[in-house]
Amino acid sequence: MRLIESDTSTRILANPHLRTADGVAATAAFGERVPVPVTTFSPIAAGGVSQQPITSFNYENIGVNIEITPRIHHNNEVSLALDVEISNISGTGFGDLPQFGNRKIVTSIRLRDGETNILAGLIRDDEREVLEGVPGFNRIPVLGRLFGRNKTETQETDIILTLTPHVIRGMELEENDLLPFTVGRDVTSSLIGGSPVQLQQQVQPQQQPRALAPGQQPVFPPSQPNQPVPR
Secondary structure (H helix, E strand, O other): OOOOOOOOOOOOOOOOOOOOOOOOOEEEEEEEEEEEEEEEEEEOOOOOOOEEEEEEEEEEEEEEEEEEEEEEOOOOOEEEEEEEEEEEEEEEOHHHOEEEEEEEEEEEEEEOOOOOEEEEEEEEEEEEEEEEEOOOHHHOOOOHHHHEEEEEEEEEEEEEEEEOOOOOOOOOOOHHHHOOOOOOOEEEEEOOOOOEEEEEOOOOOOOOOOOOOOOOOOOOOOOOOOOOOOO
């Protein structure tokens, strides 16, 4: 009976530093672009029955693809909208077309300036059959079992992502920028971090001018000059 415990060492796949602005998405891609053939059919001649196949290629990004959109708050905290996709070629299918494995995370987190967040759990299991034995003899029918053996190996991989936002230049807010302000006739505004304050603006109705009798001249205030009345 053999008890073996092994732990393979980890390695850093990439250590990118992305610089962007508030509300602007930053992207990073690590891997390859794999061509995937796509076949369409078009008629050879107008009104003809025979069709000619036309093959084009679409390129798929294989590897680690990251898209981050930051939002900076007044207290230098940062909200990150994350879209992380990890893909690989898992095998071949019909017509030797590649099959893709995909692991994806779409989430949003809020961190302080310089705070580190860890994303994990992107686990993938790969199982394969391995033939071990004496070269040449292990492939002899029936007798090959005496010189070799088949072994099933299962490999489990996990990718861990660490995110650390740094605010290079934050918003320069003063105390007056956080005060409530009135918009329109009836609006609810509040101080950031405070309770809502109801603000109302009263509008005095305007009085309609009284109709004049025939031949009567209008009377203007002393501050306004007399204006002729059109006949």
